[in-house]
Amino acid sequence: MIRVLVADDEPMVRAGVRAVLATAQDIEVVAEAGDGREAVELVRRHRPAVAVLDIRMPGTNGLDAAEAIRDTVPGTGVVMLTTFGEDDYILRALGGGAAGFLVKSGAPEELIAGVRAVADGAAYLSPKVAARVVAHLAATGAGALAGRRGAARARVESLTAREREVLAHLGGGLSNGQIARRLHVVEGTVKAHVSAILARLGVDNRAAAAVVAHEAGMVPPQP
Template identity: 75%
Template structure:
């Protein structure tokens, strides 16, 4: 059973998230919060596998809450709820350790897939979110990030590039192991090498690099 905490300052959004997730027998919402500070407290109390956070909340926002949760409860993955036009927030959340991003306007099945991916310690980027982040990086920095990503990817071994491509698709270590016929411990070592080689703080950031370099399109894990 995947245990989750949901935080959003809009009751209607929380109700919608709850309605979607409770249709899946493998997911249980153990607590709800209407601000980031309360979300931090609830995560520290319940120790869920996933914290689902709105990016913008009063008092303590989702970005601050995500960073504090990752610092104090590293076993909890953070999934951010976002809307179009919040690209800068998404980039900051990536640096803060968020593992996934979904649009509030996205299809219900995407939210369920994202929760399951983050619970499995994989990264999940809504394809539309990933595309906007890449477009934002390219347009604001004249393509420098795309070029740098390709250069960093070129320094990886063939096997590491294969692993990066699968990270870009949102696969967990176990799923990558199945795809490449490797043991999970070997995949974990490759993932660590990929993150170090790219200078990426987490799997979600590596997934963006994979997308920038044309290696993998984030998608629903299988």
């Protein structure tokens, strides 16, 4: 059973997230919080597999809560809930320990898929979030989108053929175990490849590596 904490300052949103997750037989919401500080306290108490956090909350926001959870309860994966116009927050969250990013207006199936992926140790970017992050990086970076894509492809070229395969699957939201089954290798081999990929790309976590995979066009676009 995947134990989940849900944090959002709007009770109706929390109720909606709980209702969606309740449709999955392998997921159980064990606690709810109305702000980031309470979320961190409840994560320490309940040790859930996944914490679903709204980015903007009064007091301690979701970004600060994600960093606190990463530092004090690293075994809990963090999924951030975003709305349009929060791209800067998403970029900060990439470096703050969050492993999943979903838009509140997304399909219920995405929420369940994201929670399962992060619980399994994978990074999960909603297709809408991935597209927004890539576009935002292009708009705020030094160069056009083509330049960003070219730079990402150049970074990916430093990887071996097998590492590029692993990165493509990582960008698609697969866990180490799922990638191992796809490539017919043991999970330890995939873990070693992921560590090498993070080092060669110069990123700190799987979510940031997934962004590079999307930028480089390694992940097929989804509807």
